[in-house]
Amino acid sequence: MLLTRLKAGGPAIAKQGILVAFVVFMIAFSLMSDRFLSADNIMSVFRQSAIIGVMALGVTIVVIGGNLDLSVGSMLSFATVLVVDLHDKIGPELAIPVMVLATLCLGAINGFLIGILRLNSLIVTLGMLSVIQGLVLIYSGGQNVDIADQRGTWFAMFGRGAVFGIATPIIIFGTLAVVFHVIMTTMPFGRHVHAVGGNPTASVFSGIPRSRVVFMTYLISALCVAVAAIILGSRVMGSQNNVGQGYELQVLAAVILGGTSLLGGSGSILRTVLGVLMLAFIQNGLILMGQPYYTQWLVTWAVIIIAVWLDVAAKRGRLFSPIA
Amino acid sequence: MTASREPALRLQGIVKTFPGVRALDGVDFEVMPGEVHALLGENGAGKSTLMKVLAGMYQPDEGQIMIAGHPVQMTTPIEAKAQGVVLIHQELSLVPEMSAAENIYLGELPRKSFGRVDWATLEERANAILKRLKCSFRAEVTVANLSIANQQMVEIARALTVDARVVVFDEPTASLTDAEKVVLFDIINDLKARGVGIVYISHRMDEIFTLSDRITVLRDGAYRGTLTTAVTNEDEVTRLMIGRSLDLSRDEAAPNFGKTMLEVRNLTCPGLFENVSFTVRVGEVVGFYGLVGAGRTEIAEALFGLRKPDSGEIRVDGEAAEITSPRAAIALGISLVPENRKEQGLVLQMNCRDNMTLPQVQALTTGPFVAQGAELAIFDKYRDRLAIKTPSWKQSAAVLSGGNQQKIVIGKWLSMTPRVLIVDEPTRGIDVGSKSEIHQLLRELAAQGYAVIVISSEMPEVLRVSDRIIAMYHGRIMREFDIKDVTEDSLVQAISGISAEAVA
Numbered sequence: 001m002l003l004t005r006l007k008a009g010g011p012a013i014a015k016q017g018i019l020v021a022f023v024v025f026m027i028a029f030s031l032m033s034d035r036f037l038s039a040d041n042i043m044s045v046f047r048q049s050a051i052i053g054v055m056a057l058g059v060t061i062v063v064i065g066g067n068l069d070l071s072v073g074s075m076l077s078f079a080t081v082l083v084v085d086l087h088d089k090i091g092p093e094l095a096i097p098v099m100v101l102a103t104l105c106l107g108a109i110n111g112f113l114i115g116i117l118r119l120n121s122l123i124v125t126l127g128m129l130s131v132i133q134g135l136v137l138i139y140s141g142g143q144n145v146d147i148a149d150q151r152g153t154w155f156a157m158f159g160r161g162a163v164f165g166i167a168t169p170i171i172i173f174g175t176l177a178v179v180f181h182v183i184m185t186t187m188p189f190g191r192h193v194h195a196v197g198g199n200p201t202a203s204v205f206s207g208i209p210r211s212r213v214v215f216m217t218y219l220i221s222a223l224c225v226a227v228a229a230i231i232l233g234s235r236v237m238g239s240q241n242n243v244g245q246g247y248e249l250q251v252l253a254a255v256i257l258g259g260t261s262l263l264g265g266s267g268s269i270l271r272t273v274l275g276v277l278m279l280a281f282i283q284n285g286l287i288l289m290g291q292p293y294y295t296q297w298l299v300t301w302a303v304i305i306i307a308v309w310l311d312v313a314a315k316r317g318r319l320f321s322p323i324a
Numbered sequence: 325m326t327a328s329r330e331p332a333l334r335l336q337g338i339v340k341t342f343p344g345v346r347a348l349d350g351v352d353f354e355v356m357p358g359e360v361h362a363l364l365g366e367n368g369a370g371k372s373t374l375m376k377v378l379a380g381m382y383q384p385d386e387g388q389i390m391i392a393g394h395p396v397q398m399t400t401p402i403e404a405k406a407q408g409v410v411l412i413h414q415e416l417s418l419v420p421e422m423s424a425a426e427n428i429y430l431g432e433l434p435r436k437s438f439g440r441v442d443w444a445t446l447e448e449r450a451n452a453i454l455k456r457l458k459c460s461f462r463a464e465v466t467v468a469n470l471s472i473a474n475q476q477m478v479e480i481a482r483a484l485t486v487d488a489r490v491v492v493f494d495e496p497t498a499s500l501t502d503a504e505k506v507v508l509f510d511i512i513n514d515l516k517a518r519g520v521g522i523v524y525i526s527h528r529m530d531e532i533f534t535l536s537d538r539i540t541v542l543r544d545g546a547y548r549g550t551l552t553t554a555v556t557n558e559d560e561v562t563r564l565m566i567g568r569s570l571d572l573s574r575d576e577a578a579p580n581f582g583k584t585m586l587e588v589r590n591l592t593c594p595g596l597f598e599n600v601s602f603t604v605r606v607g608e609v610v611g612f613y614g615l616v617g618a619g620r621t622e623i624a625e626a627l628f629g630l631r632k633p634d635s636g637e638i639r640v641d642g643e644a645a646e647i648t649s650p651r652a653a654i655a656l657g658i659s660l661v662p663e664n665r666k667e668q669g670l671v672l673q674m675n676c677r678d679n680m681t682l683p684q685v686q687a688l689t690t691g692p693f694v695a696q697g698a699e700l701a702i703f704d705k706y707r708d709r710l711a712i713k714t715p716s717w718k719q720s721a722a723v724l725s726g727g728n729q730q731k732i733v734i735g736k737w738l739s740m741t742p743r744v745l746i747v748d749e750p751t752r753g754i755d756v757g758s759k760s761e762i763h764q765l766l767r768e769l770a771a772q773g774y775a776v777i778v779i780s781s782e783m784p785e786v787l788r789v790s791d792r793i794i795a796m797y798h799g800r801i802m803r804e805f806d807i808k809d810v811t812e813d814s815l816v817q818a819i820s821g822i823s824a825e826a827v828a
Contacts, residue, residue, distance in 0.1 A: 186693045188686040195682055198671035205660065205668045206682040207650040265673050
């Protein structure tokens with residue numbers, strides 16, 4: 001009661017914490033580098049953020065449903081290695097569906113353990129993170145894979161192609177973002193996910209199939225990973241065994257930055273997109289400023305802490321608070 | 325009693341606004357040392373806000389707080405406690421994994437050298453306090469293993485560790501049995517005799533008239549007056565509180581019962597209820613009365629597919645029904661308004677409209693999309709019908725008062741137009757105004773041809789709303805009464821198992 005009341009009246013600027021921070025960063029970077037706001041640069045940031053972005057859409061839905069998914073990084077390695085390896089063996093038209101199905105199976109395992117058996121999602125997906133990495137190494141025998149005919153295959157269009165001058169990864173990310181936003185805000189399934197994440201008991205008392213809903217969120221997350229793998233494999237035309245390592249944290253960072261509550265029940269796909277873009281622009285800006293690659297990790301961390309702080313401060317109605 | 329000394333606590337002209345709401349509008353309130361001052365008002369009248377101001381959780385926009393004649397400012401609960409103001413919350417704030425002793429002295433654990441906790445002293449002191457409260461359990465017990473009533477005692481014990489000037493009891497008896505209430509009242513009288521000022525918040529008139537010296541009434545955030553208990557009566561207080569008199573009489577045409585809508589035969593769930601058989605007809609309200617733990621809620625859960633009975637038969641409208649999940653129950657036209665609205669009834673951060681349409685959102689669609697217009701129509705209909713007070717459907721359910729939250733849950737299940745409506749403790753913890761509205765509503769529903777089951781632990785409630793009363797004791801149906809033949813004595817006997825022992 002206290003929380004929500006104050007939220008409505010919290011300082012307006014803190015309420016839009018992420019938006020404000022986003023604008024501040026954009027201005028700061030554009031002052032420091034004249035290339036930063038060029039159309040070329042913006043497009044390339046969009047394109048590069050598509051992989052993290054697509055994965056973040058799925059994870060947002062999982063988190064709104066009250067769970068976590070830390071297995072998406074390993075799953076991306078798995079899916080990318082699989083689709084690239086099968087490309088030359090059975091052709092892209094078969095490689096893609098086989099990979100999508102295999103990835104969905106991994107999602108189904110997550111969904112079964114967390115949705116049906118009701119095990120803790122942190123433990124299950126943390127375990128899956130290493131299990132899937134192990135699967136990838138067994139499958140590939142430790143070898144990296146690549147596609148032989150990189151110019152001739154139509155598989156190239158997902159990562160390297162463009163439609164009306166807009167890179168395909170951007171189109172895929174944008175389309176999926178809109179689709180999932182519509183699902184989450186206007187369809188019964190979206191309402192169910194919000195309800196299950198907000199109060200699982202009340203959801204069951206309302207006749208919502210809680211297990212099935214949670215199961216579905218993990219299938220969606222796996223589907224997003226599969227799409228991200230198609231973009232990644234197509235762009236690189238090859239894959240390392242551990243290409244997705246660490247992606248799970250970047251994805252989670254974007255989701256948190258977008259203001260989705262880790263407690264479940266609230267969050268927004270469009271704000272996750274904002275979180276993804278913000279992280280991407282920060283990384284890009286730092287590189288343009290000539291900062292070494294690893295500084296982005298420190299800055300990203302600081303940005304997340306400040307964004308989360310402003311967010312809870314808006315809910316509490318003050319910056320420092322001894323009571324919740 | 326009301327000595328001419330300085331009041332232990334005095335609030336003057338307290339104003340507190342939230343966006344769109346003037347929660348407190350110039351409220352005056354005072355407690356003399358050794359006085360029990362009851363604070364009354366419907367849910368949403370501003371009692372809780374006032375108490376939060378007093379406890380330092382909210383800062384008032386205007387007005388002054390004086391303790392023993394000195395103006396004070398309290399910005400945190402710790403400061404409030406240091407000033408001798410102690411709150412005993414309606415909702416418990418204990419750490420369930422810790423022992424009672426640790427909870428009682430939380431934050432002030434006695435120490436030995438190197439900051440180690442002095443367990444011996446801790447437990448000795450805690451046990452001394454519990455003994456003073458006539459508690460039957462030891463301070464070493466883990467709080468999670470205590471009954472709600474005993475947990476409340478721990479909360480009270482905690483208040484007694486400080487040298488309190490003012491103790492605020494917020495709905496302290498909501499979950500206590502009669503015997504426990506007697507102990508609580510003794511404690512309050514004991515505190516009073518030692519010159520502590522008591523603020524007593526409750527919806528229960530009988531308690532207020534037993535305990536209090538004065539009664540202050542709030543309505544819509546405004547001060548409505550202070551009455552001296554000895555020279556007022558319930559009617560006057562009620563009128564001050566809700567702005568009109570409550571009509572408790574039941575003047576309706578003779579009920580017209582239709583066909584049997586629900587028939588339960590020999591339903592058994594070992595350890596919870598056994599051989600339960602009853603029927604509910606169209607146009608009838610059947611009240612289930614019994615003590616907490618008598619198996620009433622469990623029967624409701626079995627009827628709603630939340631619990632699998634071992635044996636027995638359920639028939640809905642003459643047809644045998646296999647109810648394996650809430651979905652199946654809903655499909656059969658069974659609705660359950662659960663006993664705990666915050667945990668089972670509502671998704672608190674969700675808005676009012678979405679909460680109300682949650683069970684049917686899958687059916688309320690145009691193409692693949694939720695038909696938000698239809699949802700809004702449902703919400704508007706039940707908001708008007710149940711007189712739900714909320715500024716907008718977009719308001720999250722969390723900010724509504726208890727009575728309005730309950731009405732949202734009732735609206736949610738009424739909008740399913742159920743064939744059997746089960747209502748579990750429909751008025752627990754809500755104000756008299758909403759309570760009487762809900763009672764009225766249940767009678768109207770019966771008149772409109774609903775088959776209704778009401779589970780309640782409050783005798784006046786079952787007597788008021790039921791056509792038939794089923795008395796339960798230890799998982800068994802002891803007796804069934806027609807409302808015309810029931811007496812309070814026979815009802816009490818039935819639910820306390822006296823007749824069972826007589827038979828056995």
